[in-house]
Amino acid sequence: YRLYFGxxxxxxxxIEGNMAVVGQKEFAYNHYYDGEVYLSEEYTRSSTNFGFGxxxxxxxxxxxxFVGEVYLGLGRLFGESIAGAYPRVGIxxxxxF
Numbered sequence: 111y112r113l114y115f116g117x118x119x120x121x122x123x124x125i126e127g128n129m130a131v132v133g134q135k136e137f138a139y140n141h142y143y144d145g146e147v148y149l150s151e152e153y154t155r156s157s158t159n160f161g162f163g164x165x166x167x168x169x170x171x172x173x174x175x176f177v178g179e180v181y182l183g184l185g186r187l188f189g190e191s192i193a194g195a196y197p198r199v200g201i202x203x204x205x206x207f
Contacts (some may be wrong), residue, residue, distance in 0.1 A: 114169070121171045130161045132184055134192045161187035165198045175206040 116122015136155045141148065163185020170178045185197035 116169075118171055121169050123168050124166070124181075126165045126167075126181070126183070127162050128165065128183070128185065128198060130160065130163065130187075130196055130198060131158065131189070132187060133158045136192045155192065157189070157191055159189040159191040160185045161185045161196060162197065163198055167200075171206070177204045177206055178202070 111128075112126040113143045114120055114122055114124045116124075134157050138153055138155070140151045140153065143149070163183055165181045165183020167179060167181025167183075172178075179200070179202040181198070181200050185196045185198055187194055187196060
């Protein structure tokens with residue numbers, strides 16, 4: 111959800127709240143010595159989590175309908191996740207019809 115602070119509709123400085131569903135997979139190895147030989151085991155850990163975040167940015171409109179947008183933010187994942195946060199970064203260029 112975005113809240114704009116510009117004079118034009120859906121343009122100018124904005125703040126947003128966002129929600130994410132993230133699937134993660136981690137590959138790791140266990141190395142150990144059993145008294146005679148070094149052994150190695152590979153294991154995989156997967157998780158699917160959800161999170162909430164916030165971002166801020168600016169959306170610029172040109173008179174001919176071109177649109178540019180830049181935003182930056184951060185979110186927090188909940189549950190047993192491999193990483194505790196996710197980035198929200200973007201640069202967009204487009205045309206309104």
